[in-house]
Amino acid sequence: MKKILIADDDEFTQRILSRIIEQLGFEADLVNDGEQLLKNALKEHYLLIISDIEMPKKSGIEVIHTIRNDFPNSLKHVPVIALTGHKDSEYIKILLKEGFDGHISKPFSTKDIETCINETIEKLENPDHKEENGNGLNGINKLINLDRINEFAEGDEGFIKDIITVFIDNAPELIEIMEEALEKKDWEGIRQSSHKLSSQLSFLGADNLALMSEKLETLAKFQKGMDEVKDIVHIISESVKNLVKHLKSKNFKNQLK
C-alpha cells in the first residue's frame, strides 16, 4: 500500500520524482504514457498516482475519466494528482472538476511532493473529504449549473431537454472545428469556435470551462501563445467530450425527469 505510480513521458521528471518519493520512504513505479498508467492502476492498489497531463497514447484527462468512470469500484477512487506546467487557476479548477484530487506544478520541490503525499494520506484516513471529489453524477453536477436554463424554461422540462440536445449536437462539432483550426494554425477559426463555445457553456453554467474558452478566444484574437493555446484546446476538448458523454447518460436523463 506504500507504492506510488508516476506517469510522465519526460525521463528527467520521472527520475527526480522517483528519487524524491524513495527518499520519503515510498516505492515508485514508473510509466511513460497514459495507457501504461491505466494498465498498472488496474493491477495494483496504489497509495497515489501522479500523472502528467500531456502524455503520449492517452492524456492525463483521458486517464482520469477512465479511472473515475470505467474502473471497478475498488479501484476508481485512487487518489490521482495532476502534474502540470500550468499555474493558471482556471486551468487547475478544471483539472479538479474533471476528477483529479490535486495538482503539482512544474517545477516542483521535495516539499511540494511531501505535502501532496501527506495530504493524500490525511484524506484517506479522514473519508469526509471524499465527498468533495465525487465523480459521475455528482461530479457532473458541479461541472454545470442549470439554474439559468431553468429560469428560461419556467418549468417546461421539454425545453430543457431541447436545449441540452442542441448542445450535445453542437458541441462536438465546435470541438472538431477548434481542433482542425489548431492543426492549421488558423487563429480566426480558433477564435470563432471558442467564442461560440464559451457562450453556450456560460448559459449551461459551466463557468470554469466558459472562462477557459474565453481565455482561448483572447489568445487567438491576439495570435499569441501557441503552446498555451494547444494545451487549452486539449483540456477544453477533453472536458467538453466528457460533459457531452454525461449529458447523454441515462443517469443524467433520469435526473431531469
Added chain:
Amino acid sequence: MKVLICEDDEMILKMVEFKMKREGYDVEVARNGKEAAEIISKRTFDLIITDLLMPYMTGLELINLARTKLKVTTPIIVLSKIGLEETVLKAFDMGADDYVVKPFSPSELSVRAKRLLNKE
C-alpha cells in the same frame, strides 16, 4: 408585437425565441446578419434582437446598414458575449438602443425589451 431575433448559435436562438414567444411576441428568426438585413428590408418589426459575432454579416454591420441605408428606426437590442467597453460603445455608436451581455437572464432581456417598446 413583432420581434426579429438574429443569432447564429442554435442553442441561444432557441432560448431567446422560447422566452419571447412566452412573453407573447410574434417571433421571426434570422441565422446571420445578411439574412436579417434581407428580412428587415422587406418587413417591419417592433423590436430587433441581434447577436454581434455572426457569419456573412456581423451584428455591428447589420445595425449600421439598418440605420444608414435602410433607415430602420426599430429599437435594437444587442446580445453579446463580449462585454468590452470598446465594443459596447461601438454598438451604441452604430445605433443600438441596448446591450445585454451573455449569459443574461431571461427576465433581464424581457424587461429591457418592454422598456424600449413602451418608449415608442
